[in-house]
Amino acid sequence: MTVQGFDPARLARIGAHFAAYVDDGRLPGWQVQVSRCGEVVYRAQHGWRDIEARQPVEDDTVFRIYSMTKPITSVAAMMLYEEGHFELTDPIARFIPAFADMQVLEGGTALKPATRPAAGPIRVQHLLNHTSGLTYGFHHIHVQDEMYRNAGYEWGVPKGKTLAQAVDDWARLPLRFDPGTRWNYSVATDVLGRLVEVVSGQSLDRFFQQRIFDPLGMKDTSFTVRGDLGQRLGALYLPDKDGKATRNDDFSNAARGEITFLSGGGGLLSTTADYHRFTQMLLRGGELDGARLLGSRTLRAMTRNTLPGGQDLVQFGIPLFAEVKYDGQGFGLGFSVVQDPVAAGTLGSVGEYTWGGAASTAFWVDPAEQITTIFMTQLLPSSTWPLRTQLRQMVYSALVD
Incomplete structure (x- = not known):
């Protein structure tokens, strides 16, 4: 049976x-x-x-x-998306200004990175599908990951940091690639959580x-x-x-x-x-x-x-x-x-x-x-x-x- x-x-x-x-x-x-x-x-x-x-x-x-x-x-x-608060193609800098004018890593070291302006903005959909160009410090595969670790972000966040503060810190670090051009597992969903806070109040x-x-x-x-x-x-x-x-x-x-x-x-x-x-x-x-x-x-x-x-x-x-x-x-x-x-x-x-x-x-x-x-x-x-x-x-x- x-x-x-x-x-x-x-x-x-x-x-x-x-x-x-x-x-x-x-x-x-x-x-x-x-x-x-x-x-x-x-x-x-x-x-x-x-x-x-x-x-x-x-x-x-x-x-x-x-x-x-x-x-x-x-x-x-996506509940907030359904209510019309944003579109998937909206740049997140519209809601989190620290993400305006992002830079992309071109080379160099963690202490002396070589960067260029990103070809386009991080959009909401890039946060949802991990194509934002952000990373995790625990990956240990790229200079960008080392920069996150140097800033105190490996398995967690520096003691006492809030979500808003951490998101602003990440926005000051360069991207691995132009948004939408590759997939890389990252802190993108934490940034998405901050978007929920900003939009919902x-x-x-x-x-x-x-x-x-x-x-x-x-x-x-x-x-x-x-x-x-x-x-x-x-x-x-x-x-x-x-x-x-x-x-x-x-x-x-x-x-x-x-x-x-x-x-x-x-x-x-x-x-x-x-x-x-x-x-x-x-x-x-x-x-x-x-x-x-x-x-x-x-x-x-x-x-x-x-x-x-x-x-x-x-x-x-x-x-x-x-x-x-x-x-x-x-x-x-x-x-x-x-x-x-x-x-x-x-x-x-x-x-x-x-x-x-x-x-x-x-x-x-x-x-x-x-x-x-x-x-x-x-x-x-x-x-x-x-x-x-x-x-x-x-x-x-x-x-x-």
Whole structure:
């Protein structure tokens, strides 16, 4: 007997497979949920949210979702787009003046860069699809990345900086390329979060709460450990030289301190249940239980490849070390989008859209099969183990209808 076309015995392989990651010490603990047509067909968890305290992963465990914040920020921006506050082709300098007259790196060193004026402005759509020319300091592949690190921006921001201050700092640094001409994963979604603040007149946390979390019933999603979230928040782990999960409180405690930087690119805490509410809204075309955040056509536009000429991330992107192959993957307005599952080397559907977080969390939405999948754990970085590809092959091989 199948459940929504899934073979329960085949789904059970998921738990057995990932339990081994905990039992041999590679992961602290994890939680996974698979849904089809809105019905949860598989949910499992194993291991510890805090190994040292022997606290298990539970139904309401809170996880740092890092870059799984990005789709939420992208939805927030597109809600404001639907209200006519801006067009996708608007230069962001219209709203954030520091981005006027941007420079592009031509050569030189981090201390003595050679630059030229950008051929055109950064536009809103460039923030949404990571073609802005901005970067992340943690890439370690270019002089531009070094300049971000020299300014204090690698895995976070200098202590006490606000979102507005950080965005102005980035605007003073040169771009890697002319906006719209390449793809490079970057702080662009944090800049997009600042755009949300400027346009809405609200702080990003307040906009999220009033316009997204409350309507969707996402009661445990937050930038801070308010209420009892701190007691339910998992510890953060990094692999040691033998691949064993080792606690790292330097990273872990950042979520427990005073939050001055509201990171739309990676700052949220959430639960599997809350993020399930978000993915169901996406799957249903922008609406859930009577709360409509986006129009269905807007969501379709967000989940189509926006890279010029239908190129994938390998063809159009800056080569980066990543946890999954970029072959056959395009990028929409806030999500990567599967263009060619064969090139991607994975089971799945054309049009499936997805993203993940630095601590090895991941989700995807498959409109063709009406599937949503969420995986939560707390191991940094996400490239440590092939969790996402293995989960995908096990979910789709359990589908037998």
